[in-house]
Structures are given as structure tokens and as C-alpha cells.
Amino acid sequence: MMNVKVIKITSLFLCFLFLYTTGVDATYRGEKLYMQNCMVCHADDGSGAMPGVLDLEENRAWSSIDDIKLLTRLKQGIQKPDASISMPAKGGNPALTDKDLKEIIIYMRQSFLK
Numbered sequence: 636m637m638n639v640k641v642i643k644i645t646s647l648f649l650c651f652l653f654l655y656t657t658g659v660d661a662t663y664r665g666e667k668l669y670m671q672n673c674m675v676c677h678a679d680d681g682s683g684a685m686p687g688v689l690d691l692e693e694n695r696a697w698s699s700i701d702d703i704k705l706l707t708r709l710k711q712g713i714q715k716p717d718a719s720i721s722m723p724a725k726g727g728n729p730a731l732t733d734k735d736l737k738e739i740i741i742y743m744r745q746s747f748l749k
């Protein structure tokens with residue numbers, strides 16, 4: 636008969652492994668979606684790929700906006716009257732879901748704020 640302690644430790648380990656891999660997976664998906672939808676304007680490191688797009692590493696105001704507000708902002712896009720370029724809703728890809736955008740946000744928070 637298998638030791639109960641061994642079973643407990645094994646299930647605990649599998650639990651952690653599951654949580655760890657799903658977390659990593661969300662970041663990976665977020666990175667991929669960012670590169671497909673946002674990189675064209677924001678560059679791969681968030682520094683901005685063209686004039687008028689702010690450096691998201693240096694201008695960190697966005698990072699203190701909570702996830703729900705930031706999600707709304709990304710869904711609506713950002714239009715400033717005096718700006719030479721504005722951000723289209725969902726970066727111009729209407730197919731992006733809330734889940735996609737949340738994963739992009741996780742990726743941006745993890746990689747641009749080091």
C-alpha cells in the first residue's frame with residue numbers, strides 16, 4: 636500500500652506544478668499577443684517604435700492604473716486631441732478578447748517594469 640504521506644506530498648507538488656505552468660503559460664501567450672498586436676507601435680521592449688508613442692518603460696503612469704481600468708482603456712483606445720498619433724481600440728484588432736488583453740497586461744507588467 637502506498638504511504639499516505641507520499642500521496643499528500645505528490646499531490647501538493649502536482650498542484651504547485653499546475654499553478655506554476657499555467658502562470659508561465661499566460662505570460663507566454665501575453666508576450667505572443669503583444670508582439671502580434673502592439674509591437675508595431677510600442678516596439679518589442681515597450682520603448683516606442685515611432686515618434687508620438689510614449690516610452691512605456693520610462694513613462695510608468697500606466698503601471699499604477701489597476702488592471703480593470705487599464706483593460707477598459709486598452710479596449711477603448713487612447714485619443715488625445717493634440718497627439719500626432721493615437722492608439723486605436725484594442726490596438727486595432729477587434730478580435731482581441733478581455734482574456735487576451737489581460738494576458739498582454741500581465742506580460743507588460745512583468746517585462747517593462749524591471
Ligand code: HEC
Pocket residue numbers: 669672673674675676677687688689691696697708709713715718720721722723725726727739740
Ligand atoms: C497604432 C499604434 C498603436 C498600437 C497598435 C498600440 N498602441 Fe498603445 N499607444 C499608442 C499611442 C500613440 C499611445 C500614447 C497615447 C498618448 O498618451 O498620447 C499609446 C499608449 C499606450 C499605453 C499607455 C496608456 C496610458 O494611459 O498611459 C499602453 C499601456 C498601451 N498603449 C498598450 C498597448 C497595447 C497593450 C497594445 C496592443 C494590444 C497597443 N498599445 C497597441 C499607440 C499604439
